Amino acid sequence: MSRLPYTLALIPLALALGLAGCAPAPRPSRTALGGDPEQGAVIMVREACGACHEIPGVQLAHGEVGPPLTGFARRTMIAGLLPNTPQNLAQWIRTPQTYVPGNAMPDIAVSPQQAADMAAYLETLS
Ligand code: HEC
Incomplete structure (x- = not known):
């Protein structure tokens, strides 16, 4: 009987380990900043980055x-x-x-998350 409290104490630990085993794995495609590259590619099409840039894997992105x-x-x-x-x-x-005043690239009105998504996509281009 003296072992019972010890055994009981292990139950939450076992539950915690079991639950951790069921937790979804972090998405490997996400960068340290939390950007989603797939989403970034979609946003770059919408924001017409390709009107000015060649971007591999992004539709119609052949700008010069x-x-x-x-x-x-x-x-x-x-x-x-x-x-x-x-x-x-x-x-x-x-x-x-802000960085290069007067250059041809306009400030892009997207949220920090959307910018992080586009950055995540560009960081996949190796
Ligand atoms: C109207 C044209 C134009 C549009 C639209 C545009 N850019 Fe640019 N972008 C430029 C120009 C010009 C530069 C070079 C700026 C400089 O070096 O001073 C540049 C530079 C960059 C750079 C740095 C490139 C390097 O070689 O260091 C990145 C990254 C970039 N743009 C991403 C984007 C993304 C993503 C979008 C869409 C959200 C976008 N741009 C939309 C014209 C554009």
Whole structure:
């Protein structure tokens, strides 16, 4: 009988482990910033990024106003001035005019989450 409290104490632990085993695995496609690349590709079509950029895997994205975004994950810098991190990329997409005033890329009126989704897609281009 002296072992009963010990055994009882193990029940919540066993339950916790069992529940953890049932929890959905984190989506491997998400980046550290929480962006969803598939969603990002959809948003880039809607926002017509392809009017100015070549973007592999994005419909009709063959523009030549801005630089091609081919292999973007391998780039070390964004627009030659920001280190290429998901955070900086999402920030660039929303406010390029803050970084390079007067350049042809307009500030894009999307939510931080939508910018993170697009950044996540671009970070898949290796
Ligand atoms: C009207 C044209 C235009 C549109 C629309 C546009 N861009 Fe750009 N983009 C540019 C130009 C021009 C640059 C280069 C800016 C610079 O380096 O000063 C640029 C730069 C970039 C860069 C950095 C490229 C590099 O080589 O470092 C990224 C990333 C980018 N744009 C993503 C996007 C995304 C995502 C969208 C859609 C939400 C978008 N752009 C819409 C013109 C555009």
